[in-house]
Amino acid sequence: MTETKTDPRILRTRKLIMDSFIELSSKKEFKDITIKDITTEAMINRATFYYHFEDIYDLLDKALSEVLFVNLSCQDFANSKMNEDTLVTIFKAITDFQMSLSNRCHRGYEDTIARIIREQLEVIFYKMLGNQQPNLDKEALKLPAAMLSWGLYGASVEWRNNPTTSPEEFIKVAIPYIQGGVNENNIKNIN
């Protein structure tokens, strides 16, 4: 809608920084990566880093959000309906993302990563619910979106701790517990 195109210099520089960060993450642990490392790898000035990010934790946030967002957006969930297939695909994206992270070195930042994943999920669910029920008050969608995101993330934690089946099978069993609470009628009641 209000697509205000951003300066290409900003897009380029953000990508340079994030790509360098991801590249370095495959070689070092997060705690050993300095901002100087990143800017040297990206061939940009250190001051420019601070033009885009507050500090290295801010970068971690935004870089991981970006990666997860790209993973989730390749099917444009924000414009699709909420049903079993959608939830299965999103769940698969989350577990894929977490497995790709376990190959990189972010030990000690598991809870940060958890928060990032859940926040992204909340954004996606909020948009999906908004598309599905455009005549509802947007405020009323925040609570169900949050609960859905917590629920699905919690399921991913369960699966990681005890991966008895494939992610797809695993979440199909769990969907009734999640979805039961947030169908259309319930949201209307909340409102």
Add this chain to the structure above:
Amino acid sequence: MTETKTDPRILRTRKLIMDSFIELSSKKEFKDITIKDITTEAMINRATFYYHFEDIYDLLDKALSEVLFVNLSCQDFANSKMNEDTLVTIFKAITDFQMSLSNRCHRGYEDTIARIIREQLEVIFYKMLGNQQPNLDKEALKLPAAMLSWGLYGASVEWRNNPTTSPEEFIKVAIPYIQGGVNENNIKNIN
């Protein structure tokens, strides 16, 4: 020596433009490539193109020079001696370069490309001769460097028209004709 490091923004932008140009060259003929095409592909502003290049022919010059220079520099000829091995390797680099160009579409610009190759050769030979005979007047090296470059380029034309043997074999036979005229003693006599 006087290595004044250039602004990283300039290096980045030049690379973006040249890479986009080379990419487009593999899809279209040169005459069909517009500056707008290039800047769109490179995601840079069209005005920025003119900050770096006079026009599209200037870009053709510099892009091809750059590619050939990279090909030739991987062995740092400028710091090595002039002997049979060196000449063979350089000749191979030229024929490789020409064959890579024939896959791209630069029909009608063969003589421009010829000039670019020869000029690069002249630069390389000038440096090599300078290293080999540092006590000679630099001016005296210009003529032999030019003659060597014309000679080797001419040999590449001959080979392309009639590739009876491999480039390596071909140039080994021709080297006596080229090198005979520009050995150390002859340069001193010219001087």
Add this chain to the structure above:
DNA sequence: TCAAATGTGTTGGATATACGACAAATCCAA
């Protein structure tokens, strides 16, 4: 042939990035 569309080259003002410097914080070896 003409008119519309597209590409070229240039300009002025706005903005992002580079660079060097700085004090403060953190790291690390002696």
Add this chain to the structure above:
DNA sequence: TTGGATTTGTCGTATATCCAACACATTTGA
């Protein structure tokens, strides 16, 4: 523990890039 070395954030100034607009040239299609 100390002291040097590295990293972090921040700043002011210089410069590269963006953007919109312009006149002009070239291409295209009816």
